[in-house]
Amino acid sequence: MGKQLTELLKGTLEGIVLAILGERPAYGYEITARLREQGFADIAEGTVYAVLVRVEQRGLVYVEKVPSEKGPPRKVYSLNGDGRDYLDEFWRTWSFLAGRLDQLRDGEDR
Amino acid sequence: MGKQLTELLKGTLEGIVLAILGERPAYGYEITARLREQGFADIAEGTVYAVLVRVEQRGLVYVEKVPSEKGPPRKVYSLNGDGRDYLDEFWRTWSFLAGRLDQLRDGEDR
DNA sequence: TGCCGGTACTCAGTGTTACTATCTACTGGT
DNA sequence: ACCAGTAGATAGTAACACTGAGTACCGGCA
Numbered sequence: 001m002g003k004q005l006t007e008l009l010k011g012t013l014e015g016i017v018l019a020i021l022g023e024r025p026a027y028g029y030e031i032t033a034r035l036r037e038q039g040f041a042d043i044a045e046g047t048v049y050a051v052l053v054r055v056e057q058r059g060l061v062y063v064e065k066v067p068s069e070k071g072p073p074r075k076v077y078s079l080n081g082d083g084r085d086y087l088d089e090f091w092r093t094w095s096f097l098a099g100r101l102d103q104l105r106d107g108e109d110r
Numbered sequence: 111m112g113k114q115l116t117e118l119l120k121g122t123l124e125g126i127v128l129a130i131l132g133e134r135p136a137y138g139y140e141i142t143a144r145l146r147e148q149g150f151a152d153i154a155e156g157t158v159y160a161v162l163v164r165v166e167q168r169g170l171v172y173v174e175k176v177p178s179e180k181g182p183p184r185k186v187y188s189l190n191g192d193g194r195d196y197l198d199e200f201w202r203t204w205s206f207l208a209g210r211l212d213q214l215r216d217g218e219d220r
Numbered sequence: 221t222g223c224c225g226g227t228a229c230t231c232a233g234t235g236t237t238a239c240t241a242t243c244t245a246c247t248g249g250t
Numbered sequence: 251a252c253c254a255g256t257a258g259a260t261a262g263t264a265a266c267a268c269t270g271a272g273t274a275c276c277g278g279c280a
Contacts, residue, residue: 002199002203003236004121004199004200005203005206005207006267006268007120007121007124007236007237007266007267008120008122008203008204008207009121009266009267010118010120010121010236010237010238010265010266010267011114011116011117011118011119011265011266012118012207012211013266013267014117014266015211016211016214019211019214019215020214023217027228027229028228028229029227029228029229030228038210039206039210040210043268044267044268044269044270045228045229046229046231046267046268046269046270046271047266047267047268047269049228049229049230049231050231050267050268051267052229053230054265054266068227068275068276069227069276069277070227070228070276070277071226071227071228071274071275071276072227072228072229072274072275072276073228073229073275074227074229075228075229089114090114091215093114093115093118094118096115096149097115097118097119097122098208098211100126100148100149100150101122101125101126101129101208103148104126104129104130104148105129105201113265116238116265117265117266119237119238120236120237120265121236121237123237137258138257138258139256139257139258140257153238154239154240154241156238156239156240156241156258156259156260157237157239157240159258159259159260160237160239160259160260161237161238162258163259164237178247178256178257180246180248180255180256180257181245181246181247181255181257181258182244182245182246182247182256182257182258183246183257183258184256184257184258185257
C-alpha cells in the first residue's frame with residue numbers, strides 16, 4: 001500500500017500501538033514484528049520507536065528494562081491508568097470517524 | 111472532540127472531501143457547511159480550502175468559476191477520472207485500516 | 221579468532237497534514 | 251454608511267510518519 005496509508009496512519013498508529021499494549025505489555029521490536037504479522041508490512045522500525053518515545057513522554061505507559069538473551073536489554077512498555085483512559089478516548093474518536101465514513105460510502109452510489 | 115480527531119483526520123479529510131465531491135459537484139463554502147451538518151462541527155473553513163487547493167494541484171478535480179448571487183464567484187469542484195481512481199484507492203486503503211482496527215478492538219478483552 | 225546475521229534501540233532530517241488567525245471581496249438589508 | 255452573511259486565500263505553527271543511518275549485544279560458523 002502506498003502513500004495514502006502513510007497519511008491515514010497519522011494519529012491511528014499511536015492508537016494501534018496503545019491497543020497492542022492494552023492486550024499485554026510488549027517491547028518495541030516485538031511490537032514492530034506483531035504489526036508486520038498483522039498486515040502492516042512496511043511500517044519502519046524507527047517509526048514504532050518514535051511512537052513509544054512519545055507515549056512515554058506523555059506518561060501513558062510504564063516502562064521497565066528487562067535483560068534479553070539475544071541482544072541489548074528490552075524496554076518493556078505497559079499501559080498505565082492514563083494510558084487506558086487515552087485508549088478509551090481513542091476508540092470513541094475512531095468510532096465517530098468510522099461511522100461518518102461508512103455513512104459517506106453508503107451514500108455514494110444512490 | 112479534541113486533538114485526537116485532528117490527528118485522525120490527517121489523510122482522512124482529503125478522502126472525505128473527495129467522497130463528497132463524488133456525490134455531486136460542490137464549492138468550498140458549501141462543503142464546509144455540509145461537513146458541519148454531518149457532525150464535523152469544528153473543521154475550520156481554511157482547512158477545507160487547503161484541501162481543495164491540494165486536490166486541484168494534483169489534478170484530481172475539474173474546476174469551474176460560477177458567479178454567485180450573494181458573494182464572490184464560487185469555485186465549483188467536480189471529480190475527474192483521476193479523482194475517481196484516487197477515491198477508489200482511498201476506500202480500499204481505508205477498508206484495510208478499518209479492518210485491522212476492528213480486529214484489534216475485538217481482541218481487546220478476551 | 222574473525223565475521224556475519226539476528227536482536228534491540230536511537231536519532232537527525234524531511235515531507236505532509238490540519239489548525240489558527242487574518243485578510244480580501246462581493247451582496248443585500250437597515 | 252454600515253453590517254451580516256457569503257466566498258475564497260494565505261502565512262505561520264505543531265504534530266506526525268518516514269528515511270536512513272548508526273550503536274550495541276549475542277550466537278554460530280568457517
